[in-house]
Amino acid sequence: MDCEKHPSTEKRYRDLVSAILADEAREKGGPVKAKQLRDWFYQYNGSYFRSELKRPAIVIEELGEGNLGYCDTRKRRIVISPRTVNYPEMARRTLLHEMAHLVSRGHNAKYIAVLEVFQENGEEWAGKMIDLYRGNWIVKEEFGQVLHPRDLILDVLDQIMIGAAGKKLDFRTVKRSIADSLDMDVKDVDEYCPWLREDYNKMKRIYC
Numbered sequence: 029m030d031c032e033k034h035p036s037t038e039k040r041y042r043d044l045v046s047a048i049l050a051d052e053a054r055e056k057g058g059p060v061k062a063k064q065l066r067d068w069f070y071q072y073n074g075s076y077f078r079s080e081l082k083r084p085a086i087v088i089e090e091l092g093e094g095n096l097g098y099c100d101t102r103k104r105r106i107v108i109s110p111r112t113v114n115y116p117e118m119a120r121r122t123l124l125h126e127m128a129h130l131v132s133r134g135h136n137a138k139y140i141a142v143l144e145v146f147q148e149n150g151e152e153w154a155g156k157m158i159d160l161y162r163g164n165w166i167v168k169e170e171f172g173q174v175l176h177p178r179d180l181i182l183d184v185l186d187q188i189m190i191g192a193a194g195k196k197l198d199f200r201t202v203k204r205s206i207a208d209s210l211d212m213d214v215k216d217v218d219e220y221c222p223w224l225r226e227d228y229n230k231m232k233r234i235y236c
Contacts, residue, residue, distance in 0.1 A: 050096070084104040084105050
């Protein structure tokens with residue numbers, strides 16, 4: 029079975045990231061201009077990255093629904109949504125989040141190390157992001173639903189096992205598919221999801 033992404037799960041995961049970036053950051057004061065975003069880049073490149081990041085193109089452009097920002101590591105381009113720049117603090121956090129992707133494309137241990145630098149320098153939202161990527165944080169969503177990040181991973185696992193019903197599906201392939209769906213490294217799945225094999229074995233008995 030080839031690795032495949034699961035859009036519904038990815039959207040839920042992305043919505044959690046957006047919720048953290050937007051938490052207590054909806055005070056209007058914008059719109060923030062592209063020049064301000066570039067000024068912030070220079071400021072934080074110096075204070076958080078020891079001026080080691082090569083400046084990407086930083087633009088304000090429409091993105092898909094729910095996307096606050098996006099980093100194209102191949103083209104070295106950071107895009108911030110026009111909706112995001114209406115809220116300066118949200119725009120600032122989103123820029124930092126995308127700057128971290130210039131260090132690591134995925135939400136792996138290397139990426140988390142950057143978030144830890146943010147947290148150590150007073151960026152409290154980064155601590156919540158770390159917990160999310162490590163699967164420890166319980167998130168209360170906008171409509172009152174309580175969702176643990178583990179649920180997202182189990183949702184992906186359930187979709188994989190249903191899709192492979194009656195077929196032989198090894199655990200390594202499952203981990204690779206989960207990692208691809210949630211933009212993680214396989215080694216991070218091993219580290220943050222020690223319970224996964226047990227759940228895989230349970231579902232395997234049901235579906236396979």
